Amino acid sequence: MLIVDYQSKSYHRFLNDMPQVINHKTRFLITFNGANEADLEAVTAELTAITKSAVQHSTAINDKATPEQVDVLFADARNSRNILLFEKSDLLFDKKTDVKNSHERDSGFDLNNLFKNIAKHNGMVILATDNKQTLSATMSTKMDVLIRFK
Secondary structure (H helix, E strand, C coil): CEEEECCCHHHHHHHHHHHHHHCCCCCEEEEEECCCHHHHHHHHHHHHHHHCCCEEEECCCCCCCCHHHHHHHHHHHHHHCCEEEECCCHHHCCCCCCCCCHHHCCCCCCHHHHHHHHHHCCCEEEEECCCCCCCCHHHHHHCCEEEECC
């Protein structure tokens, strides 16, 4: 996993590589760690200008969308070759503590379905978190790039 600080020299090198990355036929997963709305708008504009691809924003994770809704999001992104950006993805990085029974695990969002869709997706997926998060070992192995916002 490549760790990049937003607005650093390595971030600009990362942006310069995006036209090649967007044309690959494999999944490319990026996390924006601690990005606010203004940061997301700026990065979206930069990615759109450099890759010539639209960025499809979604709050499906925060809204706890159904598996069918998530499947439709990925199908739309795949068909249009858009970059899929999930805003407010903090749920993926929250520590699950004090779970007493299976009904308390997650209040309705199917993480397994999301990760299956990400794994089989042949495009760019961005998970944006509002808060600065420490990635677990499991999550860090899934990420290609982590962009930290200060």
